[in-house]
Amino acid sequence: MIKITNLEKFYRTEEVETIALNKLSMHVDTGEFVAIMGPSGCGKSTLLNILGMLDDPDEGSYVFNDIEVAHFNERKRADLRKHNIGFVFQSFNLIDELTVFENVELPLIYTGVSAAERVKRVEEVLDKMQIMHRRNHYPQQLSGGQQQRVAIARAVVNKPKLILADEPTGNLDSSNGNDVMELLTDLNEQGTTIIMVTHSEHDARYSHRIIRLLDGQTVMENIMV
Amino acid sequence: MLKNYFKTAWRSFWKHRSTGFINIAGLSVGMAAAVLIFIWVHNEFTFDDDQPDAENVYRITSHLAISKNETWVWESAPYQLGLEAKKTMPEVVAVTRVLPFHWEPMYLSINNEFFKEENAAYIDESWFNVFKTNFVSGNAIAFNQNPFSIILSESKAKKYFANQDAVGKIIRIDSANYQVQAVVKDAPANSSFKFDLFIPIAARQADAQEKKNDMSWGNFSYITFLKFKPGTNIKQATENLKSIIKPHRDKNDNLNITLRNLKAMHFESDLQNSGLVHAEKKVVYIFVILGALLLIIACINYVNLTTARASLRAKEVSIKKIVGAGRGHLFNQFVAESAVISVLALVLTVIIVSAALPSFNSFTNRNFSLTTGSAYLWLIMIGTLLLTIILNSIYPAVLLSSFKPLSAFRGGSVMKIKDTSLRKGLVVLQFTFSIFLIIGVITIYKQLSFVQSQNPGYDRSQIMSFNLSWKLLKGMKDDQKAAVKSTLKQAILQEPFVNGVSLVGMESIQSNGSFSSGSADWEGRPKDFNPSITYFNVDGDYNKLVNINFTSGRWFFPGSVDKRNVIINETAAKQFNLHKPYVGQRFIAQGDTGVVVGVVKDFNFQSMHAKITPVVFKLDQQWSSNYLVKVAPHKQAQAIARMESIWKQNFPDQPFSYQFLDQEFDKIYREDAKASTLMSGFAVVAIIISCLGLFGLAAFTAEQRGKEIGIRKVLGASIAGLVSLLSVEFVVLVLVALVIAAPLAYWLMNLWLQNFAYRISMQWWIFMAAGFVAVLIAFATVGLQTIKAAMANPVKSLRSE
Numbered sequence A: 001m002i003k004i005t006n007l008e009k010f011y012r013t014e015e016v017e018t019i020a021l022n023k024l025s026m027h028v029d030t031g032e033f034v035a036i037m038g039p040s041g042c043g044k045s046t047l048l049n050i051l052g053m054l055d056d057p058d059e060g061s062y063v064f065n066d067i068e069v070a071h072f073n074e075r076k077r078a079d080l081r082k083h084n085i086g087f088v089f090q091s092f093n094l095i096d097e098l099t100v101f102e103n104v105e106l107p108l109i110y111t112g113v114s115a116a117e118r119v120k121r122v123e124e125v126l127d128k129m130q131i132m133h134r135r136n137h138y139p140q141q142l143s144g145g146q147q148q149r150v151a152i153a154r155a156v157v158n159k160p161k162l163i164l165a166d167e168p169t170g171n172l173d174s175s176n177g178n179d180v181m182e183l184l185t186d187l188n189e190q191g192t193t194i195i196m197v198t199h200s201e202h203d204a205r206y207s208h209r210i211i212r213l214l215d216g217q218t219v220m221e222n223i224m225v
Numbered sequence B: 001m002l003k004n005y006f007k008t009a010w011r012s013f014w015k016h017r018s019t020g021f022i023n024i025a026g027l028s029v030g031m032a033a034a035v036l037i038f039i040w041v042h043n044e045f046t047f048d049d050d051q052p053d054a055e056n057v058y059r060i061t062s063h064l065a066i067s068k069n070e071t072w073v074w075e076s077a078p079y080q081l082g083l084e085a086k087k088t089m090p091e092v093v094a095v096t097r098v099l100p101f102h103w104e105p106m107y108l109s110i111n112n113e114f115f116k117e118e119n120a121a122y123i124d125e126s127w128f129n130v131f132k133t134n135f136v137s138g139n140a141i142a143f144n145q146n147p148f149s150i151i152l153s154e155s156k157a158k159k160y161f162a163n164q165d166a167v168g169k170i171i172r173i174d175s176a177n178y179q180v181q182a183v184v185k186d187a188p189a190n191s192s193f194k195f196d197l198f199i200p201i202a203a204r205q206a207d208a209q210e211k212k213n214d215m216s217w218g219n220f221s222y223i224t225f226l227k228f229k230p231g232t233n234i235k236q237a238t239e240n241l242k243s244i245i246k247p248h249r250d251k252n253d254n255l256n257i258t259l260r261n262l263k264a265m266h267f268e269s270d271l272q273n274s275g276l277v278h279a280e281k282k283v284v285y286i287f288v289i290l291g292a293l294l295l296i297i298a299c300i301n302y303v304n305l306t307t308a309r310a311s312l313r314a315k316e317v318s319i320k321k322i323v324g325a326g327r328g329h330l331f332n333q334f335v336a337e338s339a340v341i342s343v344l345a346l347v348l349t350v351i352i353v354s355a356a357l358p359s360f361n362s363f364t365n366r367n368f369s370l371t372t373g374s375a376y377l378w379l380i381m382i383g384t385l386l387l388t389i390i391l392n393s394i395y396p397a398v399l400l401s402s403f404k405p406l407s408a409f410r411g412g413s414v415m416k417i418k419d420t421s422l423r424k425g426l427v428v429l430q431f432t433f434s435i436f437l438i439i440g441v442i443t444i445y446k447q448l449s450f451v452q453s454q455n456p457g458y459d460r461s462q463i464m465s466f467n468l469s470w471k472l473l474k475g476m477k478d479d480q481k482a483a484v485k486s487t488l489k490q491a492i493l494q495e496p497f498v499n500g501v502s503l504v505g506m507e508s509i510q511s512n513g514s515f516s517s518g519s520a521d522w523e524g525r526p527k528d529f530n531p532s533i534t535y536f537n538v539d540g541d542y543n544k545l546v547n548i549n550f551t552s553g554r555w556f557f558p559g560s561v562d563k564r565n566v567i568i569n570e571t572a573a574k575q576f577n578l579h580k581p582y583v584g585q586r587f588i589a590q591g592d593t594g595v596v597v598g599v600v601k602d603f604n605f606q607s608m609h610a611k612i613t614p615v616v617f618k619l620d621q622q623w624s625s626n627y628l629v630k631v632a633p634h635k636q637a638q639a640i641a642r643m644e645s646i647w648k649q650n651f652p653d654q655p656f657s658y659q660f661l662d663q664e665f666d667k668i669y670r671e672d673a674k675a676s677t678l679m680s681g682f683a684v685v686a687i688i689i690s691c692l693g694l695f696g697l698a699a700f701t702a703e704q705r706g707k708e709i710g711i712r713k714v715l716g717a718s719i720a721g722l723v724s725l726l727s728v729e730f731v732v733l734v735l736v737a738l739v740i741a742a743p744l745a746y747w748l749m750n751l752w753l754q755n756f757a758y759r760i761s762m763q764w765w766i767f768m769a770a771g772f773v774a775v776l777i778a779f780a781t782v783g784l785q786t787i788k789a790a791m792a793n794p795v796k797s798l799r800s801e
């Protein structure tokens, strides 16, 4: 599903140039559950953002579903993204002005799903995330664990092929964190490809494969059994 | 989708409603001002548009070259020209003429009560065939058959006859009875023909002498319209008209005839004078610019407040992008937000406009109404709304929808520096406009009070004037007339509260500047030097009333010793290059050979727009018909009552109508006073809008920097220090605006001052004052916010992180 070759990403500030990704190559197959680990600042988030087409690489190739997307313009990337990729963040990133229901509904609006269909699908996914009873609440009225469940609901409501999660349990206690990991595992078992950045060896064990980064390069891959 | 945009937009408005209300208030004030201006402008540009066949209706224009570089242009032509044109030119479908009664007021006597009618006109029997008129009752047939007929406008019929049917009623004018034959709808605001009362030309020509005058080919009194067959060659038609008039004119006279289309009439600027409604195109364009500017500075508030908040909304925008919103979606959403605000502002605008309409009407002398029927008015509203939405949304929508989704999460600056400086630039623009207007207001005010306080060189206090209309002396021999005039003067002089009476030829001490040239001679005059002179034909009592200052010589002696002598003003002495001493020099004026007996100090006998020109005083009563009466202080009412009863005994068919010179003097500057009112109005609107924007920005800054303020406070900053920290930025912006506005205002206001021959100079303190006012207003606006922020408990703002 994903194949990147010699990917490079630089950040230039006034004087320093940071190499966030240094000739990085890797691939992820459809249906895999991959964890990315590494010390702070090694480029994990940068990689995830590029995989999610939120950012573009400076050099190298990125093939997504057999399409070279490295030099797609913003509109094309956005188009590809909204139909194929869901995001989960450490800090949930829900819109405070919208209710739970409306937050989850958002991706469906942008892909042009009809109103009736939207209600059906949002309710379905809220049910699955066991957050249905909170549908009319606003994010501030929810606990961290509940917020993250809403965020995951939002990520999957469009039935994406790929879910990118950047430290999804980072702001949660271990019990809530485990719930989230169970949810991701379930999704993976139903066929969704998952790439997750994490600092926790415990969480990483839910995945099939761990990719370890150091200074923007792959240093090791562990296959989990 | 659309519903969703508006739902979100409404929520976003409600969440930030304090900013929202600032936006709505500013926008509606700006929109209301713009709508009023656009209503007026639209009206000016659509004059006589609703006349059917307007493109085939032309007015005859007469051009008479009186010297190499001066041509008089009249909107009127000889009565006979229209007559002949109809007879001999097959391309002419109809001819109609109008003679507006605008030289002196018309007095109507209805049930023994006098009314002054300002908008009366004589028309011929074809008028209603050419110009579409809606009859409310009665018709034109009876009007055309009977010379002593009247047609009234609906509003005047109501005024004169209340709820009774006006048709059939009798109105007395100058001792003749007229019958009301019809009532017509009032002329629309965009009509050149703002007449309230029509009388057939036949009534005027019932008088044999009048008719003889009218039939003269040298009498250019009648505004004449020709309606042509469609497709007529106008150039050829003009030639035909010229060949009609040619045989009746002198061989070497410099008369030229042209045709002007009905629709081109409103913006004519070359006429000597006019009885129809005209406007200056330049003025209309200035107003278009002003209206647009007011709208723009109102929109600047929205743009500034929205983009200022952009960083707060960055997270929302980014999330939406990540979950799939395209730029288009976000763009639409922000347009929807601006639309919600603008529509709410429009509601308020309609309220403001309808409240302001009556005073706007009396100010513009038009009658606009906000009825559902006036479709164009709603079109203007909707147009203004769309313009507002566009101005409001383009920049914020582009800016907000172009966020890179990631940068928002970094917490870093979503806004480039460029954007903040743009915002500052816009605030500077607003204040430049406001300061410019403040400088304008001060300048106009100073100039007008300069004009009013100028020592006129004579005394006009307690002097009233009235006119003995030539009509009242009609048919009398010259000595009879003189006897009537002097009897009246003596009678008034006998009254207890009257301190002096003078019978003069000009309107008063003000003169509308009727000049004559080639009528004077003196020693040393070059043969070809014929300066124009204003003659003041006075009697010996004149100077007792007005007390003109002399530089040498004296006033006329009583009796007829000085019958052929003159008194001149300083300008005349200088311009004529008279030998010194001036007094005693031989001077021939209007055929009388005499000497200069006195020289008076220059005084402004016209408005101060005009330069003082040569004046010659002569003792001459033949054409005098204006009485000046000096009344005792505090006894005006009694004096007037006594004079009125004398008048009534002598002239029962005319009301006694008088004015005080002081008021007359003020009237000369009415247009200038109007400009001053208008400028103040614009200034107030601009300042309100700019301050609302500044208030919003200051509130936002205070909120945004809450944490910084908290930390500074914890570290020991004083409240005063914090207030100045937060305010200085805004005050600097206002100062920058002052620097830009000052030269601009200096230039433009000097252009305006050029209209006055006697004017103030733009002094530095005017700019300082305007700057001071602006800074003060800005500081008051910003200060409140910053003081609130500076006084807030630091713990609060720090904890909320």
Ligand SMILES: Nc1ncnc2c1ncn2[C@@H]1O[C@H](COP(=O)(O)OP(=O)(O)OP(=O)(O)O)[C@@H](O)[C@H]1O
Residues within 6 Å of the ligand: A011, A012, A013, A018, A019, A020, A038, A039, A040, A041, A042, A043, A044, A045, A046, A047, B410
């Ligand atoms: N917008 C940016 N501008 C400049 N440098 C950046 C930017 N984003 C990331 N970097 C730099 O790139 C490198 C990789 O950053 P990245 O966020 O990918 O690290 P990370 O592995 O996700 O770290 P963490 O585990 O702390 O989240 C870091 O050195 C970071 O300083």
Ligand SMILES: [Mg+2]
Residues within 6 Å of the ligand: A044, A045, A046
């Ligand atoms: Mg990271």
